[in-house]
């Protein structure tokens with residue numbers, strides 16, 4: 767039986783810059799032209815002050831703010847990887863700037879809150895997209 771691919775991103779007018787950057791090998795988020803805050807998920811305007819936003823590259827470093835261990839087969843495309851960790855990573859670039867992500871290559875028993883992580887860009891099976899995952903830092 768052929769494996770079912772994982773869900774694919776639904777790219778819209780606000781998020782296309784995020785996905786285009788990943789396709790070019792860069793990790794970028796929207797940053798306000800006025801108050802200079804990064805924001806994620808993407809939106810039409812700055813969530814803090816309503817000004818215009820543009821995509822800027824991030825450092826790719828952060829730490830685990832929170833995480834769960836997925837043990838049940840709920841998401842197609844990842845059934846052979848159980849159990850795996852889904853983490854909420856707080857990025858180094860701005861306090862409170864967080865992204866939900868898959869923590870790749872880590873045993874759930876080796877993961878704890880506050881651990882350093884580093885971004886990794888991987889091709890998503892079943893389509894033509896690059897996605898950002900994180901790995902435990904060395």
Ligand SMILES: [Zn+2]
Nearest residue numbers: 798801812815
């Ligand atoms: Zn702003």
